[in-house]
Amino acid sequence: MWSRGGSRILGLVASAALLVVACGGGSDEAYAPPKTGAGIYEASCATCHGKSGQGFVGPSLVDTAVEYPDVADEIAVVTNGIGEMPAWGGRFTTKQIATVVDYTRTRFATGSSTTTNPNTSGPPAPSSP
Numbered sequence: 001m002w003s004r005g006g007s008r009i010l011g012l013v014a015s016a017a018l019l020v021v022a023c024g025g026g027s028d029e030a031y032a033p034p035k036t037g038a039g040i041y042e043a044s045c046a047t048c049h050g051k052s053g054q055g056f057v058g059p060s061l062v063d064t065a066v067e068y069p070d071v072a073d074e075i076a077v078v079t080n081g082i083g084e085m086p087a088w089g090g091r092f093t094t095k096q097i098a099t100v101v102d103y104t105r106t107r108f109a110t111g112s113s114t115t116t117n118p119n120t121s122g123p124p125a126p127s128s129p
């Protein structure tokens with residue numbers, strides 16, 4: 001008698017938990033994605049590229065403005081993904097990607113800015129196989 005009551009309660013708890021899982025996840029209202037370059041970077045990029053763009057699982061982003069003299073190329077890499085890095089195009093709007101790319105170029109880059117061509121003293125671009 002005790003055990004029957006107990007299992008009924010357990011069943012109720014289990015279905016309540018299922019309901020919470022079914023309704024609780026993935027609600028767009030609950031999660032406001034960050035809008036600033038720093039916010040996006042820290043939320044989505046820093047885990048792999050390091051808080052200061054120094055690199056970790058992913059490569060250092062310090063030289064991206066040298067590697068990608070045209071900012072559009074870096075935006076394309078982030079949008080479409082490259083190698084081990086997932087594509088971010090489905091997660092962020094074009095504007096958000098441009099914002100975070102701009103952030104990496106202005107914040108981490110060694111002495112270069114977003115708009116000037118930094119192609120002055122950088123190492124030669126590696127030839128890809």
Ligand code: HEC
Pocket residue numbers: 040041044045046047048049057058059060061064067074077078082083084085086088100101104
């Ligand atoms: C899951 C880990 C991971 C996350 C998160 C991540 N990246 Fe990457 N990223 C990588 C890896 C690994 C590479 C190198 C891929 C390759 O070249 O094979 C890379 C490459 C890049 C490159 C090209 C760098 C180069 O030297 O060519 C850029 C730019 C970049 N990531 C920007 C970003 C931005 C911006 C974000 C956040 C929206 C981000 N990444 C989030 C792992 C990650």
